[in-house]
Amino acid sequence: MGRMTTGPVTEERPLRRDAARNRELILRTAAELFAEQGLEAGYDEIAKRAGIGVGTVYRRFPERSELVQALFESRIEEMVAIAEEAADQPDPWEGLTMFLERAIERQVADRGLKEVMVQTIAEGDHLTVGRERLGPIIDGLIERAQAAGTLRPDVEATDIGMNLMLMSSMTMPEQPELWRRYLALLLDGLRAAPGQKPLPLAAPADEAMHALMCNLHGRRA
Amino acid sequence: MGRMTTGPVTEERPLRRDAARNRELILRTAAELFAEQGLEAGYDEIAKRAGIGVGTVYRRFPERSELVQALFESRIEEMVAIAEEAADQPDPWEGLTMFLERAIERQVADRGLKEVMVQTIAEGDHLTVGRERLGPIIDGLIERAQAAGTLRPDVEATDIGMNLMLMSSMTMPEQPELWRRYLALLLDGLRAAPGQKPLPLAAPADEAMHALMCNLHGRRA
DNA sequence: GATAAAACGGAGCAGGACTTCCGATTCGCT
DNA sequence: AGCGAATCGGAAGTCCTGCTCCGTTTTATC
Numbered sequence: 001m002g003r004m005t006t007g008p009v010t011e012e013r014p015l016r017r018d019a020a021r022n023r024e025l026i027l028r029t030a031a032e033l034f035a036e037q038g039l040e041a042g043y044d045e046i047a048k049r050a051g052i053g054v055g056t057v058y059r060r061f062p063e064r065s066e067l068v069q070a071l072f073e074s075r076i077e078e079m080v081a082i083a084e085e086a087a088d089q090p091d092p093w094e095g096l097t098m099f100l101e102r103a104i105e106r107q108v109a110d111r112g113l114k115e116v117m118v119q120t121i122a123e124g125d126h127l128t129v130g131r132e133r134l135g136p137i138i139d140g141l142i143e144r145a146q147a148a149g150t151l152r153p154d155v156e157a158t159d160i161g162m163n164l165m166l167m168s169s170m171t172m173p174e175q176p177e178l179w180r181r182y183l184a185l186l187l188d189g190l191r192a193a194p195g196q197k198p199l200p201l202a203a204p205a206d207e208a209m210h211a212l213m214c215n216l217h218g219r220r221a
Numbered sequence: 222m223g224r225m226t227t228g229p230v231t232e233e234r235p236l237r238r239d240a241a242r243n244r245e246l247i248l249r250t251a252a253e254l255f256a257e258q259g260l261e262a263g264y265d266e267i268a269k270r271a272g273i274g275v276g277t278v279y280r281r282f283p284e285r286s287e288l289v290q291a292l293f294e295s296r297i298e299e300m301v302a303i304a305e306e307a308a309d310q311p312d313p314w315e316g317l318t319m320f321l322e323r324a325i326e327r328q329v330a331d332r333g334l335k336e337v338m339v340q341t342i343a344e345g346d347h348l349t350v351g352r353e354r355l356g357p358i359i360d361g362l363i364e365r366a367q368a369a370g371t372l373r374p375d376v377e378a379t380d381i382g383m384n385l386m387l388m389s390s391m392t393m394p395e396q397p398e399l400w401r402r403y404l405a406l407l408l409d410g411l412r413a414a415p416g417q418k419p420l421p422l423a424a425p426a427d428e429a430m431h432a433l434m435c436n437l438h439g440r441r442a
Numbered sequence: 443g444a445t446a447a448a449a450c451g452g453a454g455c456a457g458g459a460c461t462t463c464c465g466a467t468t469c470g471c472t
Numbered sequence: 473a474g475c476g477a478a479t480c481g482g483a484a485g486t487c488c489t490g491c492t493c494c495g496t497t498t499t500a501t502c
Contacts, residue, residue, distance in 0.1 A: 016448060016499055042489070053451030058491065155406075162403070166387055172433040174425075181422045182383070185376075188417065189410030196409065201402045204395075212393040216437075237469055237478060263459065274481030279461065443502100450497065460487080467480065472473100 023060050025050050031071055034112030038217075039068060069126055072116045076130035079103060079117070083137040092145040097187060099141055100164060104179055107168035114168050118213040152192040156203035165213055244281050246271045252292055255333030259438075260289060290347055293337045297351035300324060300338070304358040313366040318408060320362055321385060325400055328389035335389050339434040373413040377424035386434055 015023060029050040033041040047054040061067040086099035107114040116127060138157050145151035163186055170179035204212070236244060250271040254262040268275040282288040303323045310316035328335040342349050359378050366372035384407055391400035425433070 018498060019449060022450085044490075047451090054490090055451055055492080056449075059449075159402075159406075162391075163406075166391075169437055170383075170387075170433065172425075172429060172436055174429050174432070175422070177422060178425055178429075178433070181380075181420050181424070184418070184420050185380075185384075185407070185410040187410075188414070189406040189408075193409070193414065197405070199402050199405050201396070201398060203402070204399055208393060208395050208399075211395065212391065212399070215393055216390055239468065240479060243480085264461085265459075268481090275460090276462080276481060277479075280479075445502085446500095448497105448499075451495100453493095455492080456490090458487105458489085460485105462485075463483095465481100467478105469476105469478075471475090471477105 019060070022050075022052055022056055025052065026057055026060060026067075027070060030067055031112075034068075034071065035110040038111045039064070039115045065125075068112075068116065072113065073126055073130065075106075075110070075113050076116070076127055076134075079106065080130060080133050080137065082106070083134055083141070087137055087140055087144075092141070092148040093150040093191075096141050096145045096151065096160075099138070100160075100167070100183060100187075101180075103164055104167045104183065107164075108171045108176070108179060114165070115217065118165065118210065118217070120207075120210050146192075149192055151190060152196060152199075154198045155190060158203045158206060158209045159199075162204065162209055162212070165216070169216070240281070243271075243273055243277055246273065247278055247281060247288075248291060251288055252333075255289075255292065256331040259332045260285070260336045286342070286346075289333075289337065293334065294347055294351065296327075296331070296334050297337070297348055297355075300327065301351060301354050301358065303327075304355055304362070308358055308361055308365075313362070313369040314371040314412075317362050317366045317372065317381075320359070321381075321388070321404060321408075322401075324385055325388050325404065328385075329392045329397070329400060335386070336438065339386065339431065339438070341428075341431050367413075370413055372411060373417060373420075375419045376411060379424045379427060379430045380420075383425065383430055383433070386437070390437070 014020075026046060030041070030046050033046055033049065043057045044054050047057050050057075061070075082102045083099055086095040086102070089095035089098060107117065117131065120128070135157065138160060142151065142155070142157055142160060146153050146155075167179045167183050167186065170182055172178065235241075247267060251262070251267050254267055254270065264278045265275055268278050271278075282291075304320055307316040307320035307323070310319060328338065337348060338352065340348075356378065359381060363372065363376070363378055363381060367374050367376075388400045388404050388407065391403055393399070
């Protein structure tokens with residue numbers, strides 16, 4: 001019982017030098033691939049593009065979720081920062097608009113990020129923490145714009161989320177910025193106007209929204 | 222050289238009774254499955270659900286496109302009929318609205334139909350003929366509504382097509398009618414209003430729109 | 443430099459989807 | 473009923489994707 005001085009259960013040894021180098025290589029490569037192809041890009045392809053063996057990738061990240069978490073924690077922070085900056089905007093409508101624009105920009109540039117934003121992952125997930133901080137900020141953006149009378153009063157946070165995701169799917173090789181055209185259209189629809197009829201049906205619940213996102217991306221469950 | 226009386230190349234013999242029965246069975250089953258799962262539902266599953274062998278399905282429809290064509294020709298006709306009826310509406314805005322509503326209704330109810338409407342199939346395809354008749358009618362709906370001053374002047378046919386497809390993806394088990402909420406939002410964006418800024422960027426070309434649809438549905442190429 | 447532990451790489455296995463093939467069956471005709 | 477031809481069914485072959493396993497190589501330590 002000579003080494004009771006060390007910490008509790010997890011005795012973390014530093015990675016060997018070659019392993020550490022490969023870990024970074026995997027992260028960089030996976031970031032690229034996930035951005036292009038989404039979160040289910042094959043480990044085989046990550047390995048090939050990184051110039052290492054598949055086994056190495058599986059050894060370092062036995063669960064795909066670990067890889068995703070390692071890659072996207074900071075990206076989600078970035079989204080939160082965007083929302084906060086939007087909330088600081090003096091004009092409420094400006095704020096909402098800016099948030100949508102920047103958020104879509106990011107998600108269009110990175111398909112993996114788009115998918116991560118939609119996921120509801122198991123408890124204890126670090127990414128979930130980040131995503132949950134986003135909710136209240138967006139609520140604030142919406143309420144403020146409604147109080148100012150510029151945003152129609154019957155839209156809710158899930159409506160915004162839903163449309164944000166839709167717009168983020170509006171890209172293609174040619175015309176990568178096409179989403180801006182349809183965001184403009186959406187914003188005109190979101191703006192409060194005199195004789196406007198209220199929207200039919202209720203806004204979807206969070207879970208419903210999640211379910212639809214899965215449908216959209218052809219994902220099961 | 223005894224039988225030069227019969228027609229040219231294609232000598233069509235009627236199917237045997239059991240074969241004809243199975244053909245119908247396959248069509249009915251495939252219609253169900255395609256509606257639920259889209260056009261790439263497995264032949265295996267069609268066979269299992271129909272209670273027949275896979276070989277039978279492959280023998281009758283060696284090319285999936287034949288099956289698709291047999292199933293959707295009339296559905297596309299139906300879409301054309303909807304558009305024509307919409308064009309007969311006295312009020313132009315009513316007409317456009319009605320077209321969108323009914324078209325989305327159909328496409329939401331049948332995922333296969335949605336996918337067929339997006340495809341650009343090889344020349345000589347009967348479905349293409351139907352789809353191509355749709356274009357001018359929709360153009361007419363749009364121009365008429367713009368001439369009346371109700372539809373904003375800077376939207377084009379591809380914009381409508383694009384959004385039609387988007388809306389058709391807005392369903393889920395719970396709240397199957399949710400798309401109506403977002404169609405209402407879209408329509409408010411499409412309506413011409415006094416100080417409205419023109420939409421940024423150009424409307425997508427037909428091919429670009431097609432490319433994006435493939436992206437959306439996760440299809441390759 | 444020698445040794446043991448850690449890490450590497452990619453061949454190969456498992457599971458699933460699509461398609462073919464052929465012995466058994468059903469049908470139409472005499 | 474009896475026969476040949478058309479059709480059936482599903483086992484088996486092929487291909488593709490995800491993952492594991494183990495002989496070889498690299499690293500840290502003495």
